[in-house]
Amino acid sequence: MSSPNFDVVVATNDQASLNQNLLASPDIWAGRAIVNAQTGAASAGAAYNEGLDQTAAPYVIFAHQDVYFPPGWFDQLARQIERVEQADPHWGVIAPFGMTADGVHIGQVWSTSLGRVVGLALPQPTPVQSIDELVIVVRRASQLRFDPMLPGFHMYGTDIVQMAIAKGLGAYACQLPLVHNDNFHGRLGQDFTDSYNYIRQKWRQLLPIRTPVVWVTASGWALRLYRLKAWRSYAKRQAMAMDVQVDPRVYSERCGWEEAAP
Numbered sequence: 001m002s003s004p005n006f007d008v009v010v011a012t013n014d015q016a017s018l019n020q021n022l023l024a025s026p027d028i029w030a031g032r033a034i035v036n037a038q039t040g041a042a043s044a045g046a047a048y049n050e051g052l053d054q055t056a057a058p059y060v061i062f063a064h065q066d067v068y069f070p071p072g073w074f075d076q077l078a079r080q081i082e083r084v085e086q087a088d089p090h091w092g093v094i095a096p097f098g099m100t101a102d103g104v105h106i107g108q109v110w111s112t113s114l115g116r117v118v119g120l121a122l123p124q125p126t127p128v129q130s131i132d133e134l135v136i137v138v139r140r141a142s143q144l145r146f147d148p149m150l151p152g153f154h155m156y157g158t159d160i161v162q163m164a165i166a167k168g169l170g171a172y173a174c175q176l177p178l179v180h181n182d183n184f185h186g187r188l189g190q191d192f193t194d195s196y197n198y199i200r201q202k203w204r205q206l207l208p209i210r211t212p213v214v215w216v217t218a219s220g221w222a223l224r225l226y227r228l229k230a231w232r233s234y235a236k237r238q239a240m241a242m243d244v245q246v247d248p249r250v251y252s253e254r255c256g257w258e259e260a261a262p
Contacts, residue, residue: 005058005059006032006033006057006059006060006061006074006077007033007034007035007036007051007055007056007059007060007061008022008028008033008034008035008036008060008061008062008063009035009038009047009048009051009052009055009060009061009062009063010022010036010038010051010062010063010064010065011038011041011044011047011048012037012038012039012065013039013065014065017065017066017244020181020247020248021066021067021068021181022035022063022064022065022066022067022068022069023035024068024247024248024249025067025070026069026070026071026072027069027071027072027073028069032074033057033061033074034057036051036055038050038051043150043151043152043153044133044146044150044152044154045146045147045148045149045150045156048062048156049145049146049148052138052140052145057140058139058140058141059077059081059137059138059139059140060137060138060140061077061135061136061137062133062135062137063134063135063136064134064135064180064182066181066183066244067135067179067180067181068178068179068181068248068251068252069178070177070178070179070252070257070258071257071258071259073176073178076175076176077094077137077174080094080175080176081094081137083124083174084125084170084172084174087125088170088172090142090168090169090170091139091142091164091169091170091171091172092138092139092142092144092160092164092167092169092170092171093131093136093137093138093139093142093144093160093161093164093169093170093171093172094125094137094139094171094172094173094174095107095131095132095135095137095157095171095172095173095174095176096108096109096132096134096173096174096175096176096177096178097109097118097119097131097132097134097135097212098126098128098129098130098131098132098157098171098172098173098212099128099129099130099131099210099211099212100126100127100128100129101127101129101210103215105118105119105212106119106120106122106126106128107119107120107173107174107175107176108120108121108175108177109132109134109177109178109179110177110178110179110180110251110254110255110257111180111182112179112180112182112183112242112244112246113180113182113183113184113185113241113242114237114240114241115240115241116240117177117255121175122173122174122175123175125172125173125174126172126173126174127170127171127172128171128172128173129158129161129162129165129171130158130161130209130210130212131157131158131160131161131171131173131212132157132212133153133154133156133157134178134180135176135178136157136160138160142164142167142169144160144163144164144167144169146159146160147163147202149198150195150199150202151191151194152191152194152195153195154191154192154195154196155195155196155198155211156195157211157212158199158209158211158216159202159203162203162206162209177257178257179248179251179252179255179257181244181246181251182244183241183244184237186234186238187227187230187234188213188223188226188227188230193223196214196216196220196223197220199216200216200217200220203216204218213226
């Protein structure tokens with residue numbers, strides 16, 4: 001199957017990680033997409049809007065630098081786009097991992113920081129209320145843009161989904177397995193709190209909203225509770241994490257994803 005035209009936008013601060021993971025993806029090596037790398041941006045919104053303005057493909061993939069796309073991933077994405085458009089030609093966002101309205105993690109991805117595949121398999125595209133930021137696919141014709149006022153590099157997956165829904169555009173998680181070769185996340189810093197509080201105020205009339213990490217609530221107590229639980233489970237979570245220096249193809253092979261899907 002010939003895929004639609006894709007561009008990839010990445011906000012990067014680590015060339016070694018970018019080379020090892022995203023740029024090592026077979027479809028990117030094969031020239032299936034142009035990669036637009038943004039460096040030095042103050043926020044994800046600033047980086048990604050700049051990438052949008054510098055690209056022209058009808059579908060734009062916003063990816064973390066530590067993501068690896070297994071062989072045939074772009075063809076899988078093309079098929080998922082076809083499935084979504086059959087039901088909802090006016091969709092705005094597709095992602096490989098997200099949260100349903102009742103708080104279920106859906107979409108299968110390998111997480112090196114957790115040492116396992118996370119998320120439920122998806123037999124069909126499924127509406128979401130938020131998504132993980134590791135990969136976000138935006139239909140350019142939707143005219144969606146990232147909020148340049150959202151500080152830092154967190155919560156923009158939740159924000160872009162809520163902006164899509166507010167415009168009457170669909171947001172979906174699809175079965176698009178990939179490797180997130182991410183470092184162990186010990187504790188959430190002040191930068192996460194700043195993003196969380198911005199989202200808490202922006203979407204206060206719609207709260208609570210479940211993100212892949214934590215509930216966004218009017219009081220903010222959900223974040224405080226999450227931090228307490230994370231502190232108590234720190235050693236256990238650290239022991240689960242695996243080595244990000246391992247070639248991501250090793251993890252992809254372990255998951256059975258190195259053979260291109262038919």
